[in-house]
Amino acid sequence: MDDKTQLILNFLNENISNMPHVLRDNLINNDMKLNCRFEFDEIRESIDDFINGNVLNRFIVLPGIRGVGKTTLLYQAYHYLLNDKRILPEQIIYLSCDDLNNLVDCNIREIVDIYLNNQFNTNLRLLDREIFLLIDESQYDKNWAMSGKIIYDRSEKIFMVFTGSSALNLEYNADVARRMFKRVITPLNYNEHVKLKYDYSNINLGNSLVDLILNGNIEEAIKYENEVNRDLINNIEYRSNDWDEYLRYGGFPILARKINFRRLTANIVDMVEKVVNTDMVSIKNFTFENQTNSNRILRYLALQNAGDLSQNNLAKYLKTSQANVKNILDILEKTHLIFSLEAYGTSSKRTKKTKKYYFATSSIRNALSIKSGNTIKDIKQYEGILLENLVASILFNLTQREDNYFTLYYDTNKKKNVDFILQQDFKNPVPIEVGRGKKDKKQITHAINYYGADYGIIISDTTNNIEKHGNIIYISPKTFSFL
Template sequence: MLPGIRGVGKTTLLYQAYYYLLNEKHILPNQIIYLSCDDLNNIVDCNIREIVDIYLNNQFNTQLRLLDKEIFLLIDESQYDKNWSMSGKIIYDRSEKIFMVFTGSSALNLEYNADAARRRFKRVVTPLNYNEHLKLKYDYSNINLGNSLVSLILNGEEQNAIKYENEMNRDLINNIKYNFNDWDEYLKYGGFPILARKINFRRLSTNIVDMIEKVVNTDMVAIKNFTFENQTNSNRILRYLALQNAGDLSQNNLAKYLKTSQANVKNILDILEKTHLIFSIEAYGTSSKQYEKNQKILFCNK
């Protein structure tokens, strides 16, 4: 399962997997299925299980239990089939010959589904960190700098961090393709792969806002017992976070600001984190210290 917010490259990953299997592993084309539930849903109600049954019958004149060939099933935007998880469960239980990858822009749908819990291996697709951004945009990578920063933070080792920072600065200065506003643009718009291309930043801003609205107004509303009041509270929380300096967030103060209970705030933050719009960082130390101190709440692209 590859949950993640829109625009982080899940569809591209599936295409890359398709061509990898086809060209490098020499899997026959009829043993690889790429399926976009979004596109299919525009024609007819998407039903993954039914599609797989039809495919196996047409291509191999067989059914799930009798399948003797290895099949790769790459399913994009799986949330458009409301029963995607049950379909995956049935396919998984009836045949060991089918390898399945599910992606979902409605990450919440993939996070909350109980049918997939025991059988799944989940890898969240996150926005790019700056090193990944440089690799994609300029074909430049300095893995040593990232490792040295971790050592600096955890162990206080300064020399390697200074060495690799100077090395990176020198390399980027000498890279004629490097845009010296690149760091500012990355901070403003986050680690979306589209930043690797020349784009209209006004349009990108609009797309990001539209994506957030779709998550709050569509994905979160689909959750049982999620009220219109909490939909409004979710939008207010996101605006509140956007206007604050990054740091500790007092759920008690936020509850007073929203005029709701602290338990309700905790519930909304938990759901927002499952959509991958935000993430939380616990205080470093013992469990008692983590309980006493407020969490840090950050947006997904920071």
């Protein structure tokens, strides 16, 4: 046995022996078992299907920005296999490619071959027992997608979950995509936040809000909004300022466990820097100079309104080309730190108009603003900017779900523009206005008439409950955050 093989086996065997301690340390907080994200239900169902003989959905890929709980999902899957399904420890391979990469070059397929040969004296084609492969930080194997494809094709006995940074979105082809189920792990909406923090959720409110946004139906949403408000008031652990904390620091599971906001802010800034300095560096031809440019662009975005980005001015400020600025913005989008919206209108208008950029969460914007020295002194104005980002990110995440076929745009009407235009198939558009401390209906009324909309939506903290006056629907930001 060569030294590399021995290193890999030692690493895997140590992982197996240490997992009971790892699970206890990471899944228990204050003697209480951590609650699960909704995505865990999908993983659990896929595991059950696989054990019951369904071998189709056995390659799951979970990309997402750092800190959204991907590693915890793997630990919870491991715990479920070990304790609920009574799978033997030697049939579960948990591996962090990041950790292994510090010892040897990480190659997932090679690791599986070595383990099967030494543990069971077999190979992929001859494997006669179920193996569960839980791979974290998969992007550290440059050929992770091909490794998954080969394992998938050569054995129906292996169930795989690969997690990693959003850099996973950068390197796989259509042939691999046909074999895997990809589920982007997005930042937490408020429903997921209260589920983790207070062990309470109301999926019915989220579903009814989708119906409200897309079809203008408010009856079910009002019913479940009242139910949620009543439940939270009666929850003795729920704090009245919880949503305000979520606006500034939410989106990441860590908020459910810590209340030191200075440390939370530092953690978010560190996460952003790791994405730029580690994940983006792994991308071919991404230079050290562009690492610096990326950090500067992010801080620039954090101190501007979403529509105030001029790529020409930014290129001059960074002393680089507009093409390079565009390239950096495109890569930042692929890592899911930021996302962009195009202008509403014809394809020609969308091509000519500058995109608007938003952060994946309002908390990322808040953290970078604090780090960079926020220049906005009007608290209502600042909270309004954070709220616009929050609404944009929740709606954008909704567009990424497979069962929702609509697109989100920004409004280019110069006189009385609203914040967003939502377009679903061939239906009339839905204008959406966001405000902190205002309930002016002039802009939304103009947009409804200008675009021929059936109704418009105002998301404002001047209302506590869903209301409909004529063809305008009012929603509070807190309720909207359950979407």
